[in-house]
Amino acid sequence: MFTPIGRSDSATGQAVQFAKGILEGSSTAFYEVDDDLKLTRFMLSNVSADFHRQYVESMNRLDPLHPKHAADKPFARLSVATEQCFTAETAAYRSFANQWGIVDMVDFFFRRNGRIVAGMSIQWGPGCKIPDGTMDLAAKIHDYLEFNLVGRTPLAGEEASRYGLTSRELDVIELVCCGRTNREISECLGIGHATVKTHLIHIFEKLGVETRSAVVAMMSKLH
Structure with a gap:
């Protein structure tokens, strides 16, 4: 296999x-x-x-x-x-x-x-x-x-579980870590621009951060 x-x-x-x-x-x-x-x-x-x-x-x-x-x-x-x-x-x-x-x-x-x-x-x-x-x-x-x-080294299940991140939120985080804009994330995932913004709001809340750069820094530490 x-x-x-x-x-x-x-x-x-x-x-x-x-x-x-x-x-x-x-x-x-x-x-x-x-x-x-x-x-x-x-x-x-x-x-x-x-x-x-x-x-x-x-x-x-x-x-x-x-x-x-x-x-x-x-x-x-x-x-x-x-x-x-x-x-x-x-x-x-x-x-x-x-x-x-x-x-x-x-x-x-x-x-x-x-x-x-x-x-x-x-x-x-x-x-x-x-x-x-x-x-x-x-x-x-x-x-x-x-x-x-x-x-990408995937987040361990316990990490995703710890922060309550959904699979779609993890997809958004991956693209944020690649430096993608909201519009590019929307195109890659086939979701609306407003939906991307909503996912980011939830991600910030769950991770306890306020900026995209803070998300990237936090993911780097976890990996």
Whole structure:
């Protein structure tokens, strides 16, 4: 069974499905990245087993979205990468993807202490509508995904219980700790702006603080 970094399978699956839904993808792959930038421990959704086998055995070395090419980028898109650096390798990889019905894809790169430790590929198949402003959407959700998938040590149950925090309030706290504005929290969680404000009022009351920075400082101590 796949065991993601510091999280339960259920929590990771929810984060992956969130990204897939926002970007209207047809398939996803979440993976860990070891110290040698090798991709390991995949969690796949609607990805052909044969495509995955060929990718792992040989085609990953041609992949322009492989973490070894990421540098300091938080994400990259296949169509953009191949246009910016068209080589025999990228052409071969694009042909490989096309053979398996992959029209385009975006890969996210998640870091811990500056090192890529995991990634996620969102793929679009034939007939999929690739959202307008895809790269802007990816930029908006990257930090939220990174914090949930690799950056957050979850509060122990006793801590959440001690302060009486609900699961939704914990979601809001996570995004506050990522530096997100109320509007961005609203977009990420799919809730109204007024609802975000209400959650923050309750969070401040339960934690006994008055500012967002105090929330962040308190969470850092708990973690």
